[in-house]
Amino acid sequence: MSTPPSRPETERADGASVRIGALAPLSAPGWVEAGRHLLAGLELAVHEANDTGGIGGRPLELLVRDTAADPQKAAAAVDELAGLGVAALAGEYHSVVARAAAARADALGLPFLCSSAVLDALTDEPTRWVARLAPAQSHGWRIYADFLLGEGHSRIALAVQPSVYWASGARVLRDHLAPRGGTVVELDMSALTPAALCEELAGSGATALLLLVGTPEPAVSVVRAVRRDERLAGLLLGAPAGQPEFAGWAALLGADGAGVPFLRYLPDRLTPLGARAGTALRERLGEEPSFVAFEGYDTGAVLADVLRSCGTDRARVAASWPHVAVEGTRGKIRFTRTPGIGVRQWAWPPVQVADRDPKDPDRFRVRHTG
Known part of the structure; x- marks a missing residue:
């Protein structure tokens, strides 16, 4: 060991x-x-x-x-x-x-x-x-979905790797967005290169792409590919699992990694x-x-x-x-005991949707709280 x-x-x-x-x-x-x-x-x-x-x-x-x-x-x-x-x-x-x-x-x-x-x-x-x-994921990711809707994003694309965790997150987003007029398109990153993903996005009508993938790869390669594709200039990149929170993200991506909203559990x-x-x-x-x-x-x-x-x-x-x-x-x-959760749960820690400021990627901006 x-x-x-x-x-x-x-x-x-x-x-x-x-x-x-x-x-x-x-x-x-x-x-x-x-x-x-x-x-x-x-x-x-x-x-x-x-x-x-x-x-x-x-x-x-x-x-x-x-x-x-x-x-x-x-x-x-x-x-x-x-x-x-x-x-x-x-x-x-x-x-x-x-x-x-x-x-x-x-x-x-x-x-x-x-x-x-x-x-x-x-x-x-x-x-x-x-x-x-x-x-719980259902709590935090619903707050993230509300942030997306509040920002005017109702057609969401997901770059997804096979995983119980990512599948659960995709389900939370879909179930929360659908009754509110939102739609979710899943793109399988086990079958797509970053370049092929950009081709799919260009014709999808999505206004936001969420990274439900591992870091640093393929997340970093996807971000770089999207940032360099002029057809996707207005696309919001998001990372609900929190990848941009860490210094390694900024070191690898610099300005490309800014403006990517993520979940963090701070007041x-x-x-x-x-x-x-x-x-x-x-x-x-x-x-x-x-x-x-x-x-x-x-x-x-x-x-x-x-x-x-x-x-x-x-x-x-x-x-x-x-x-x-x-x-x-x-x-x-x-x-406490929380419906649908089998363990004793702190219900709830504070939740923020934050990103790195495009004007200063070392500084965080709080975009939404829940």
Whole structure:
């Protein structure tokens, strides 16, 4: 099992600590940039918990495992971490990977606080073992669909790769737009090159193209092809999954990557805790922290609070989800039962539709809130 180098507060082997297992995509084909931000938030929360006495005087530690966007690797990591005696499991960014981890955690009776994965069906059946911070995909992507309609876009093209996650997103958009006069055209990126995609778009009548594809590829190649096609000069490019949030997007695309609206889960103003955490995260990362870094921090803060309140017994940790009331970086965090979602859910984190300003691609503009 591949484990990244650890800070002293991240992993010890003396058995005296309270352990949390952490899952994140830290190598390809996973979205490594997102994994790095997620882990930075988790590490900061653990560091701060230990600065204030740890858990009953015992240090809190992370046992970090790289999922590399592989569901089987994630499930194996859950088995390993459970055997190492972690009190709870945290993290993961990729929805399909988090789904595999949630299923295994549920089977083992291991509490899992999912940080960033949004797929509504995180588990097949309701479970008491899993809670989630990120909003469900149906919630966030409906807000994105409302943004599109508000901007005058009713004929939407989707560049889609085969995936449970992308298929779920396409269904949310179609179901929300159709009753409001919108139409959705899906273009299969497993069968189209970026140039062929532009040919399809030129005759489609679509005024917006949403990137339901992986990053950096084929997303970067699609953006470049569309930006260079004069027939598509008025086409809005969108990325509801959040690709433009990260510095790597701007580094690869520059001005071509600006003006691409995406979803992120931040408020107009962070809480005082969020402002302090943001400063510390900026120092750790050497760049502006993404919403994923704040999700990581909030995950660690919630678990530290739960472990201090009810100890390390796994059943007691899971039983505490309905009683959580923790001030996070983006508001008060509570978990409830939400119709259609089988896990305890924070309903809801703040949601923004943002983009990079075409006049200054390093600056974000908030286009819509929900």
